[in-house]
Amino acid sequence: MATQKRLVSTLLDRCGRTYAAEAGITLADKPSPLYRLLVLSVLLSTRISSGIAVDAARELSRAGYRTPRAMRESTWRQRVDALRRAHYVRYDESTATALGDGAALLLDRYRGDLRRLRGDGLTARLREIPRLGPVGVDIFCREAQQVWPELRPHLDGKTLDGARSVGLPTDSDGLAGLVPSGDLARLSAALVRVSLDRKLADGVVEAA
Incomplete structure:
Protein backbone atom coordinates (compact mmCIF):
# COMPACT_ATOMS: atom_id res chain seq x y z
CA MET A 1 0.00 0.00 0.00
CA TYR A 19 -5.29 26.52 -12.81
CA ALA A 20 -3.54 29.90 -12.65
CA ALA A 21 -0.31 28.37 -13.93
CA GLU A 22 -2.25 26.56 -16.66
CA ALA A 23 -3.73 29.90 -17.71
CA GLY A 24 -0.27 31.45 -17.94
CA ILE A 25 -0.63 33.50 -14.75
CA THR A 26 2.53 33.88 -12.68
CA LEU A 27 0.76 34.48 -9.41
CA ALA A 28 2.13 37.20 -7.14
CA ASP A 29 0.75 39.57 -4.55
CA LYS A 30 0.31 42.28 -7.18
CA PRO A 31 -2.83 43.82 -8.70
CA SER A 32 -2.63 42.43 -12.24
CA PRO A 33 -1.97 38.71 -11.54
CA LEU A 34 -4.53 38.73 -8.72
CA TYR A 35 -7.10 40.26 -11.05
CA ARG A 36 -6.33 37.72 -13.74
CA LEU A 37 -6.87 34.97 -11.15
CA LEU A 38 -10.21 36.54 -10.27
CA VAL A 39 -11.25 36.59 -13.92
CA LEU A 40 -10.22 32.94 -14.22
CA SER A 41 -12.28 32.11 -11.14
CA VAL A 42 -15.32 33.82 -12.67
CA LEU A 43 -14.84 31.86 -15.89
CA LEU A 44 -14.49 28.57 -14.00
CA SER A 45 -17.69 29.26 -12.04
CA THR A 46 -20.01 28.39 -14.92
CA ARG A 47 -20.99 24.92 -16.08
CA ILE A 48 -18.27 24.70 -18.69
CA SER A 49 -15.10 22.64 -18.96
CA SER A 50 -12.07 23.85 -17.08
CA GLY A 51 -10.02 23.65 -20.27
CA ILE A 52 -12.30 26.08 -22.09
CA ALA A 53 -12.35 28.41 -19.08
CA VAL A 54 -8.54 28.41 -18.94
CA ASP A 55 -8.35 29.09 -22.69
CA ALA A 56 -10.82 31.97 -22.26
CA ALA A 57 -8.70 33.47 -19.49
CA ARG A 58 -5.67 33.28 -21.77
CA GLU A 59 -7.58 34.91 -24.61
CA LEU A 60 -8.79 37.79 -22.44
CA SER A 61 -5.22 38.31 -21.27
CA ARG A 62 -3.90 38.28 -24.85
CA ALA A 63 -6.50 40.89 -25.70
CA GLY A 64 -4.95 43.12 -23.03
CA TYR A 65 -7.66 42.88 -20.35
CA ARG A 66 -5.27 42.26 -17.47
CA THR A 67 -6.52 44.93 -15.09
CA PRO A 68 -9.96 46.12 -14.01
CA ARG A 69 -9.39 49.39 -15.86
CA ALA A 70 -8.51 47.65 -19.11
CA MET A 71 -11.50 45.34 -18.73
CA ARG A 72 -13.89 48.21 -18.06
CA GLU A 73 -12.55 50.22 -20.98
CA SER A 74 -13.08 47.32 -23.37
CA THR A 75 -16.44 47.12 -25.10
CA TRP A 76 -18.96 44.41 -24.42
CA ARG A 77 -18.51 43.19 -28.00
CA GLN A 78 -14.74 42.96 -27.60
CA ARG A 79 -15.17 40.82 -24.50
CA VAL A 80 -17.71 38.59 -26.22
CA ASP A 81 -15.40 38.16 -29.21
CA ALA A 82 -12.46 37.20 -26.96
CA LEU A 83 -14.58 34.61 -25.16
CA ARG A 84 -15.85 33.17 -28.43
CA ARG A 85 -12.32 32.83 -29.79
CA ALA A 86 -11.74 30.46 -26.87
CA HIS A 87 -15.04 28.63 -27.59
CA TYR A 88 -16.54 29.95 -24.35
CA VAL A 89 -19.86 30.18 -26.13
CA ARG A 90 -22.67 29.04 -23.83
CA TYR A 91 -22.23 31.92 -21.40
CA ASP A 92 -20.27 34.38 -23.50
CA GLU A 93 -22.73 37.29 -23.50
CA SER A 94 -23.70 37.12 -19.82
CA THR A 95 -20.08 36.59 -18.79
CA ALA A 96 -18.94 39.57 -20.86
CA THR A 97 -21.49 41.67 -18.98
CA ALA A 98 -20.41 40.27 -15.60
CA LEU A 99 -16.73 40.96 -16.32
CA GLY A 100 -17.47 44.57 -17.20
CA ASP A 101 -19.65 45.06 -14.12
CA GLY A 102 -17.09 43.36 -11.89
CA ALA A 103 -14.29 45.56 -13.18
CA ALA A 104 -16.37 48.66 -12.48
CA LEU A 105 -17.09 47.45 -8.93
CA LEU A 106 -13.41 46.81 -8.23
CA LEU A 107 -12.45 50.24 -9.50
CA ASP A 108 -15.19 52.04 -7.59
CA ARG A 109 -14.72 50.27 -4.24
CA TYR A 110 -11.11 49.07 -4.20
CA ARG A 111 -9.30 51.28 -6.73
CA GLY A 112 -8.85 48.22 -8.91
CA ASP A 113 -6.55 46.51 -6.40
CA LEU A 114 -7.68 43.15 -5.00
CA ARG A 115 -5.19 43.46 -2.16
CA ARG A 116 -7.67 45.90 -0.63
CA LEU A 117 -10.10 43.00 -0.16
CA ARG A 118 -7.76 41.11 2.16
CA GLY A 119 -8.59 40.56 5.80
CA ASP A 120 -11.70 39.60 7.72
CA GLY A 121 -14.75 39.39 5.52
CA LEU A 122 -12.81 38.48 2.38
CA THR A 123 -15.28 35.79 1.36
CA ALA A 124 -18.24 38.16 1.64
CA ARG A 125 -16.44 40.82 -0.37
CA LEU A 126 -15.56 38.31 -3.08
CA ARG A 127 -19.20 37.23 -3.27
CA GLU A 128 -20.07 40.79 -4.34
CA ILE A 129 -18.22 40.23 -7.61
CA PRO A 130 -20.76 39.46 -10.35
CA ARG A 131 -20.91 35.77 -11.33
CA LEU A 132 -18.53 34.77 -8.52
CA GLY A 133 -20.60 32.40 -6.38
CA PRO A 134 -19.41 30.00 -3.67
CA VAL A 135 -17.64 27.77 -6.21
CA GLY A 136 -15.74 30.70 -7.69
CA VAL A 137 -14.79 32.02 -4.25
CA ASP A 138 -13.35 28.62 -3.35
CA ILE A 139 -11.39 28.52 -6.60
CA PHE A 140 -9.94 31.96 -5.96
CA CYS A 141 -9.01 31.18 -2.35
CA ARG A 142 -7.52 27.77 -3.19
CA GLU A 143 -5.15 29.41 -5.63
CA ALA A 144 -4.57 32.72 -3.83
CA GLN A 145 -3.33 30.88 -0.72
CA GLN A 146 -0.07 30.56 -2.67
CA VAL A 147 0.55 34.29 -2.13
CA TRP A 148 -1.85 35.13 0.74
CA PRO A 149 -0.61 33.01 3.67
CA GLU A 150 -3.56 33.96 5.88
CA LEU A 151 -5.80 31.81 3.65
CA ARG A 152 -3.86 28.64 4.44
Whole structure:
Protein backbone atom coordinates (compact mmCIF):
# COMPACT_ATOMS: atom_id res chain seq x y z
CA MET A 1 0.00 0.00 0.00
CA ALA A 2 1.35 3.41 -0.93
CA THR A 3 2.48 5.66 1.87
CA GLN A 4 0.88 9.08 2.20
CA LYS A 5 4.22 10.67 1.33
CA ARG A 6 4.45 8.76 -1.96
CA LEU A 7 0.82 9.49 -2.78
CA VAL A 8 1.33 13.21 -2.28
CA SER A 9 4.54 13.21 -4.31
CA THR A 10 2.80 11.38 -7.17
CA LEU A 11 -0.18 13.74 -6.98
CA LEU A 12 2.03 16.81 -7.24
CA ASP A 13 4.10 15.32 -10.07
CA ARG A 14 1.13 14.21 -12.15
CA CYS A 15 -1.50 16.87 -11.59
CA GLY A 16 -0.17 19.53 -9.24
CA ARG A 17 -0.31 22.38 -11.71
CA THR A 18 -2.60 25.16 -10.53
CA TYR A 19 -5.29 26.52 -12.81
CA ALA A 20 -3.54 29.90 -12.65
CA ALA A 21 -0.31 28.37 -13.93
CA GLU A 22 -2.25 26.56 -16.66
CA ALA A 23 -3.73 29.90 -17.71
CA GLY A 24 -0.27 31.45 -17.94
CA ILE A 25 -0.63 33.50 -14.75
CA THR A 26 2.53 33.88 -12.68
CA LEU A 27 0.76 34.48 -9.41
CA ALA A 28 2.13 37.20 -7.14
CA ASP A 29 0.75 39.57 -4.55
CA LYS A 30 0.31 42.28 -7.18
CA PRO A 31 -2.83 43.82 -8.70
CA SER A 32 -2.63 42.43 -12.24
CA PRO A 33 -1.97 38.71 -11.54
CA LEU A 34 -4.53 38.73 -8.72
CA TYR A 35 -7.10 40.26 -11.05
CA ARG A 36 -6.33 37.72 -13.74
CA LEU A 37 -6.87 34.97 -11.15
CA LEU A 38 -10.21 36.54 -10.27
CA VAL A 39 -11.25 36.59 -13.92
CA LEU A 40 -10.22 32.94 -14.22
CA SER A 41 -12.28 32.11 -11.14
CA VAL A 42 -15.32 33.82 -12.67
CA LEU A 43 -14.84 31.86 -15.89
CA LEU A 44 -14.49 28.57 -14.00
CA SER A 45 -17.69 29.26 -12.04
CA THR A 46 -20.01 28.39 -14.92
CA ARG A 47 -20.99 24.92 -16.08
CA ILE A 48 -18.27 24.70 -18.69
CA SER A 49 -15.10 22.64 -18.96
CA SER A 50 -12.07 23.85 -17.08
CA GLY A 51 -10.02 23.65 -20.27
CA ILE A 52 -12.30 26.08 -22.09
CA ALA A 53 -12.35 28.41 -19.08
CA VAL A 54 -8.54 28.41 -18.94
CA ASP A 55 -8.35 29.09 -22.69
CA ALA A 56 -10.82 31.97 -22.26
CA ALA A 57 -8.70 33.47 -19.49
CA ARG A 58 -5.67 33.28 -21.77
CA GLU A 59 -7.58 34.91 -24.61
CA LEU A 60 -8.79 37.79 -22.44
CA SER A 61 -5.22 38.31 -21.27
CA ARG A 62 -3.90 38.28 -24.85
CA ALA A 63 -6.50 40.89 -25.70
CA GLY A 64 -4.95 43.12 -23.03
CA TYR A 65 -7.66 42.88 -20.35
CA ARG A 66 -5.27 42.26 -17.47
CA THR A 67 -6.52 44.93 -15.09
CA PRO A 68 -9.96 46.12 -14.01
CA ARG A 69 -9.39 49.39 -15.86
CA ALA A 70 -8.51 47.65 -19.11
CA MET A 71 -11.50 45.34 -18.73
CA ARG A 72 -13.89 48.21 -18.06
CA GLU A 73 -12.55 50.22 -20.98
CA SER A 74 -13.08 47.32 -23.37
CA THR A 75 -16.44 47.12 -25.10
CA TRP A 76 -18.96 44.41 -24.42
CA ARG A 77 -18.51 43.19 -28.00
CA GLN A 78 -14.74 42.96 -27.60
CA ARG A 79 -15.17 40.82 -24.50
CA VAL A 80 -17.71 38.59 -26.22
CA ASP A 81 -15.40 38.16 -29.21
CA ALA A 82 -12.46 37.20 -26.96
CA LEU A 83 -14.58 34.61 -25.16
CA ARG A 84 -15.85 33.17 -28.43
CA ARG A 85 -12.32 32.83 -29.79
CA ALA A 86 -11.74 30.46 -26.87
CA HIS A 87 -15.04 28.63 -27.59
CA TYR A 88 -16.54 29.95 -24.35
CA VAL A 89 -19.86 30.18 -26.13
CA ARG A 90 -22.67 29.04 -23.83
CA TYR A 91 -22.23 31.92 -21.40
CA ASP A 92 -20.27 34.38 -23.50
CA GLU A 93 -22.73 37.29 -23.50
CA SER A 94 -23.70 37.12 -19.82
CA THR A 95 -20.08 36.59 -18.79
CA ALA A 96 -18.94 39.57 -20.86
CA THR A 97 -21.49 41.67 -18.98
CA ALA A 98 -20.41 40.27 -15.60
CA LEU A 99 -16.73 40.96 -16.32
CA GLY A 100 -17.47 44.57 -17.20
CA ASP A 101 -19.65 45.06 -14.12
CA GLY A 102 -17.09 43.36 -11.89
CA ALA A 103 -14.29 45.56 -13.18
CA ALA A 104 -16.37 48.66 -12.48
CA LEU A 105 -17.09 47.45 -8.93
CA LEU A 106 -13.41 46.81 -8.23
CA LEU A 107 -12.45 50.24 -9.50
CA ASP A 108 -15.19 52.04 -7.59
CA ARG A 109 -14.72 50.27 -4.24
CA TYR A 110 -11.11 49.07 -4.20
CA ARG A 111 -9.30 51.28 -6.73
CA GLY A 112 -8.85 48.22 -8.91
CA ASP A 113 -6.55 46.51 -6.40
CA LEU A 114 -7.68 43.15 -5.00
CA ARG A 115 -5.19 43.46 -2.16
CA ARG A 116 -7.67 45.90 -0.63
CA LEU A 117 -10.10 43.00 -0.16
CA ARG A 118 -7.76 41.11 2.16
CA GLY A 119 -8.59 40.56 5.80
CA ASP A 120 -11.70 39.60 7.72
CA GLY A 121 -14.75 39.39 5.52
CA LEU A 122 -12.81 38.48 2.38
CA THR A 123 -15.28 35.79 1.36
CA ALA A 124 -18.24 38.16 1.64
CA ARG A 125 -16.44 40.82 -0.37
CA LEU A 126 -15.56 38.31 -3.08
CA ARG A 127 -19.20 37.23 -3.27
CA GLU A 128 -20.07 40.79 -4.34
CA ILE A 129 -18.22 40.23 -7.61
CA PRO A 130 -20.76 39.46 -10.35
CA ARG A 131 -20.91 35.77 -11.33
CA LEU A 132 -18.53 34.77 -8.52
CA GLY A 133 -20.60 32.40 -6.38
CA PRO A 134 -19.41 30.00 -3.67
CA VAL A 135 -17.64 27.77 -6.21
CA GLY A 136 -15.74 30.70 -7.69
CA VAL A 137 -14.79 32.02 -4.25
CA ASP A 138 -13.35 28.62 -3.35
CA ILE A 139 -11.39 28.52 -6.60
CA PHE A 140 -9.94 31.96 -5.96
CA CYS A 141 -9.01 31.18 -2.35
CA ARG A 142 -7.52 27.77 -3.19
CA GLU A 143 -5.15 29.41 -5.63
CA ALA A 144 -4.57 32.72 -3.83
CA GLN A 145 -3.33 30.88 -0.72
CA GLN A 146 -0.07 30.56 -2.67
CA VAL A 147 0.55 34.29 -2.13
CA TRP A 148 -1.85 35.13 0.74
CA PRO A 149 -0.61 33.01 3.67
CA GLU A 150 -3.56 33.96 5.88
CA LEU A 151 -5.80 31.81 3.65
CA ARG A 152 -3.86 28.64 4.44
CA PRO A 153 -5.01 25.98 4.61
CA HIS A 154 -7.87 26.52 2.19
CA LEU A 155 -8.96 22.94 1.51
CA ASP A 156 -12.61 22.98 0.55
CA GLY A 157 -15.08 20.20 -0.13
CA LYS A 158 -13.71 19.47 -3.60
CA THR A 159 -10.18 19.02 -2.31
CA LEU A 160 -11.36 16.77 0.52
CA ASP A 161 -13.36 14.70 -2.00
CA GLY A 162 -10.14 14.29 -3.96
CA ALA A 163 -8.25 13.30 -0.83
CA ARG A 164 -10.87 10.64 -0.10
CA SER A 165 -10.60 9.26 -3.64
CA VAL A 166 -6.88 8.51 -3.23
CA GLY A 167 -6.89 7.51 0.43
CA LEU A 168 -5.44 10.65 2.00
CA PRO A 169 -6.71 12.31 5.21
CA THR A 170 -10.05 14.05 4.79
CA ASP A 171 -9.60 16.68 7.48
CA SER A 172 -7.97 19.98 6.56
CA ASP A 173 -5.29 19.93 9.25
CA GLY A 174 -4.23 16.37 8.54
CA LEU A 175 -4.06 17.02 4.82
CA ALA A 176 -2.22 20.33 5.18
CA GLY A 177 0.42 18.63 7.30
CA LEU A 178 1.53 16.48 4.38
CA VAL A 179 3.14 19.30 2.37
CA PRO A 180 5.05 22.53 3.04
CA SER A 181 2.63 25.44 3.27
CA GLY A 182 3.91 26.84 -0.01
CA ASP A 183 2.70 23.71 -1.83
CA LEU A 184 -0.88 23.84 -0.56
CA ALA A 185 -2.20 25.55 -3.70
CA ARG A 186 -0.62 22.86 -5.88
CA LEU A 187 -1.93 20.08 -3.65
CA SER A 188 -5.40 21.62 -3.74
CA ALA A 189 -5.33 21.79 -7.53
CA ALA A 190 -4.19 18.17 -7.77
CA LEU A 191 -6.92 16.97 -5.43
CA VAL A 192 -9.61 18.87 -7.31
CA ARG A 193 -8.44 17.22 -10.53
CA VAL A 194 -8.61 13.70 -9.09
CA SER A 195 -12.00 14.45 -7.53
CA LEU A 196 -13.30 15.10 -11.05
CA ASP A 197 -11.57 12.18 -12.77
CA ARG A 198 -11.82 8.67 -11.31
CA LYS A 199 -9.39 7.27 -13.87
CA LEU A 200 -6.81 9.90 -12.92
CA ALA A 201 -7.30 9.12 -9.23
CA ASP A 202 -6.83 5.39 -9.84
CA GLY A 203 -3.71 6.09 -11.89
CA VAL A 204 -2.17 8.14 -9.08
CA VAL A 205 -2.81 5.38 -6.55
CA GLU A 206 -1.39 2.71 -8.83
CA ALA A 207 1.72 4.78 -9.63
CA ALA A 208 2.40 5.50 -5.97
